[in-house]
Amino acid sequence: MWGWFLDKAAGGLLVGVILALLGSYLIPRINEHYRGRREHLNKAVDALRSQIEDIICLSVEYWTSKRTDEFASKEAVLNYKLNDIATLTQICATEIWTKQDSVGPVLVGKLIGAVVTDQFGVPKRPADPSRVPEILSAAQALADAIASSRHDYFGKRINWSLWAPGGTRP
């Protein structure tokens, strides 16, 4: 009897046990990896959104005032935040950061231009509130593109027919 058992079933049982042990080891680690990555990306998106809001507030304050010597520190902060926006957009919105002239770099470049070009950093420059609409427009365009990119990113990974009647994307 035992000989029959060992001959017919033990091999399969052994393979099954090994696969189960392997799965119980690997699956939680794979899940943790992707969950960690997703959380990291979500935090990067939150940080990016916060930086865009900060850029709007700081640059409106900067351009609606006459420049004084103390503004050098504001300029440093603005430059830092713009660089951070470029880095975070590259991380969060890979769909729009595929080549040098794709949507992501173009829109970030336009935001940079709206904030720091012309009289930026020039001593005693007068207030220039006419810069504000361009800054707001560039920031909004970038925020919209990032939101669309994230939507498309998840859209490719979700079967929309499960979520909407008729199988159409919401």
Added chain:
Amino acid sequence: MTTFRVADRYTMDPGGRFRTDGDFSGEDFRETHVLELVEAAIEDGTTVIFNFDGVTGMPTSFLEEAFGGMVRARPDWTEEQVSTALKIEAPASKKLWPFVQFANDAVAKAFRKRR
């Protein structure tokens, strides 16, 4: 077509706007390299590529003074001539791509201000 690698032939650390701001300024880059190379490209009907791969950063004031300042320094150059003769790139440096766009926009803005 000529390629000028900024990191190898000028500096890895571009500086400020004017020569008074320190070494490797946009003004210095324009006067020592940009004007000469773009002029030669226009005369020959070729293109000069300024490649920024390898630099630590592309400061906006440096770029605006180098390339926007080029347009201001040469009022006889047309936008068509410059768009054919000048190319700015950093294909291997993803984080610099927005600054390449900024440099291109700086040239376009300088031409718009002429009109």
